[in-house]
Amino acid sequence: xxxxxxxxxxxxxxxxxxxxxxxxxxxxxxxxxxxxxxxxxxxxxxxxxxxxxxxxxxxxxxxxxxxxxxxxxxxxxxxxxxxxxxxxxxxxxxxxxxxxxxxxxxxxxxxxxxxxxxxxxxxxxxxxxxxxxxxxxxxxxxxxxxxxxxxxxxxxxxxxxxxxxxxxxxxxxxxxxxxxxxxxxxxxxxxxxxxxxxxxxxxxxxxxxxxxxxxxxxxxxxxxxxxxxxxxxxxxxxx
Amino acid sequence: xxxxxxxxxxxxxxxxxxxxxxxxxxxxxxxxxxxxxxxxxxxxxxxxxxxxxxxxxxxxxxxxxxxxxxxxxxxxxxxxxxxxxxxxxxxxxxxxxxxxxxxxxxxxxxxxxxxxxxxxxxxxxxxxxxxxxxxxxxxxxxxxxxxxxxxxxxxxxxxxxxxxxxxxxxxxxxxxxxxxxxxxxxxxxxxxxxxxxxxxxxxxxxxxxxxxxxxxxxxxxxxxxxxxxxxxxxxxxxx
Numbered sequence: 001x002x003x004x005x006x007x008x009x010x011x012x013x014x015x016x017x018x019x020x021x022x023x024x025x026x027x028x029x030x031x032x033x034x035x036x037x038x039x040x041x042x043x044x045x046x047x048x049x050x051x052x053x054x055x056x057x058x059x060x061x062x063x064x065x066x067x068x069x070x071x072x073x074x075x076x077x078x079x080x081x082x083x084x085x086x087x088x089x090x091x092x093x094x095x096x097x098x099x100x101x102x103x104x105x106x107x108x109x110x111x112x113x114x115x116x117x118x119x120x121x122x123x124x125x126x127x128x129x130x131x132x133x134x135x136x137x138x139x140x141x142x143x144x145x146x147x148x149x150x151x152x153x154x155x156x157x158x159x160x161x162x163x164x165x166x167x168x169x170x171x172x173x174x175x176x177x178x179x180x181x182x183x184x185x186x187x188x189x190x191x192x193x194x195x196x197x198x199x200x201x202x203x204x205x206x207x208x209x210x211x212x213x214x215x216x217x218x219x220x221x222x223x224x225x226x227x228x229x230x231x232x233x234x235x236x237x238x239x
Numbered sequence: 240x241x242x243x244x245x246x247x248x249x250x251x252x253x254x255x256x257x258x259x260x261x262x263x264x265x266x267x268x269x270x271x272x273x274x275x276x277x278x279x280x281x282x283x284x285x286x287x288x289x290x291x292x293x294x295x296x297x298x299x300x301x302x303x304x305x306x307x308x309x310x311x312x313x314x315x316x317x318x319x320x321x322x323x324x325x326x327x328x329x330x331x332x333x334x335x336x337x338x339x340x341x342x343x344x345x346x347x348x349x350x351x352x353x354x355x356x357x358x359x360x361x362x363x364x365x366x367x368x369x370x371x372x373x374x375x376x377x378x379x380x381x382x383x384x385x386x387x388x389x390x391x392x393x394x395x396x397x398x399x400x401x402x403x404x405x406x407x408x409x410x411x412x413x414x415x416x417x418x419x420x421x422x423x424x425x426x427x428x429x430x431x432x433x434x435x436x437x438x439x440x441x442x443x444x445x446x447x448x449x450x451x452x453x454x455x456x457x458x459x460x461x462x463x464x465x466x467x468x469x470x471x472x473x474x475x476x477x478x
Binding site: 123133135139153154171172 | 310362371374378385386387389392410411
C-alpha cells in the first residue's frame with residue numbers, strides 16, 4: 001500500500017470514532033435518574049443493548065427482512081430491553097429520546113484533530129452501519145467534519161457485506177485501491193480488504209471495558225497500516 | 240412558515256450555489272486553448288451542454304432508462320456535443336477531465352459566508368441532481384461546508400420528482416415541514432412545496448447570462464421566504 005494512492009478514508013464509527021459504551025451508559029444513567037428508575041446498571045444496560053445489534057442486522061443481511069435503518073433496529077432492541085428490565089410506563093417521546101442516545105456519542109480524544117488534518121488532503125466519510133440521520137446528528141453533536149455520509153443507508157447493505165464497501169467507493173467515483181477503510185475491528189478490515197480497499201487499524205482497547213480481549217492489536221493478514229491514533233494516521237498519510 | 244420550526248436547509252446547487260455557466264465556459268476555454276482548438280465559443284459550448292441536461296434526466300424520470308448518475312449523463316451529453324462541434328481525437332483522460340468541469344464550479348459570492356452561518360444552527364445539505372462524487376468534489380474544490388450530501392443519488396430520483404425531496408427529509412429523520420428547500424428556480428420550489436417543505440427563493444438573475452428572462456423574482460404561490468442572498472437567509476433564520 002502506497003500512501004500516495006489514497007484519495008479517501010472511510011471510517012467505522014461505533015467503537016472506532018466514538019466510545020459508544022461509556023456514552024450510552026452516561027445517557028442511560030441520566031435518563032434513569034430523571035425518571036426515578038433505580039436498580040438498573042447503566043453500563044450493563046449499554047452492553048446488553050449493543051448485544052442485540054448484530055442479531056438485528058443479521059435479519060436484514062440474510063434477506064429475511066427488507067432494508068431497515070439502524071435507528072429502527074436500535075428502537076426495537078430498546079423495546080425488548082425495556083421489557084426485559086420491567087421498565088414500562090415510558091411514553092413515546094421518552095423512549096425516542098433514549099433511543100437517540102446513539103446520536104449523542106462522544107469521540108475518542110484523538111479523533112477531531114486527526115480528522116481535521118486528514119480532511120485537508122483527503123475525502124473523509126463514515127462507512128458505518130448507522131443511518132444518515134444518526135451520522136449527521138452525531139457529527140453535529142461531536143464536531144466530526146465529514147465531507148459526506150456514506151455507509152449502510154447509502155449502500156442499502158450492512159457491513160461486512162461487500163456492497164457496503166463497494167457502494168461507498170463507487171459513490172465517490174474512486175477505485176477500491178484508492179480508498180482506505182479505518183477501523184478498530186479486524187473483522188471489518190478483513191471484509192474491506194477482500195474488496196480491494198486499503199486498511200488501517202486503530203486500537204481501541206477499552207471499547208468493551210477494561211477486560212477486553214478482542215481486537216487488541218492489528219491482524220497483519222488484513223491490515224496495511226497499523227497506527228496508534230487518528231493523529232498518527234494523518235502523519236502516515238502525509239496530512 | 241415559522242423560522243423556528245426549520246431544522247435543515249436543502250439547497251439546489253447548479254445555479255443556486257454555483258455559477259455553472261461562467262465556470263464551465265472558463266474550464267472549456269482553458270481546455271480548448273490547451274488543445275489548440277479554436278473556433279468554438281466556450282460560453283456557447285457551456286450553454287449547449289446544459290441544454291442536454293433536462294432531456295438526459297427525463298429518460299430516467301420517465302422510467303425509459305434505469306437509474307443513472309449525472310456524471311454519466313453529463314459524459315454522454317459531452318460526447319454528443321464533441322461530435323456536433325467536430326472535436327474528435329481527444330483521448331479518454333482528456334474527455335473525462337472536461338466532463339469533470341462540473342466538479343470545479345465556482346460559488347456565488349454570498350454562498351460560503353451564508354452556509355457557514357446557517358451550519359451553526361441547522362443541518363445544511365445539497366439536494367441537487369448531481370451525484371455524490373460530483374457534490375463531494377465540488378464541496379472540496381469550493382469550500383462548501385455541507386453536513387452531508389443528499390439529493391438525486393441518495394434518493395435515486397431526479398428532481399422535481401416528489402421522491403427526491405421526500406427521501407432527503409426521511410434520510411434526515413425530519414418532517415417535510417421542518418426542512419426548507421432553497422433554490423433560485425421557482426419550479427424546484429413549487430415541487431418541494433407540494434411535498435410539504437418550506438421554501439426560500441434566492442435570485443440569480445445572471446445564471447443564464449445578462450439576457451435572462453426567467454426566475455428573476457420569487458413566485459409568491461410557492462415561496463415562503465424570498466431573500467436576496469444566502470447571508471440574508473441566515474439572518475432570517477436567526478443564524
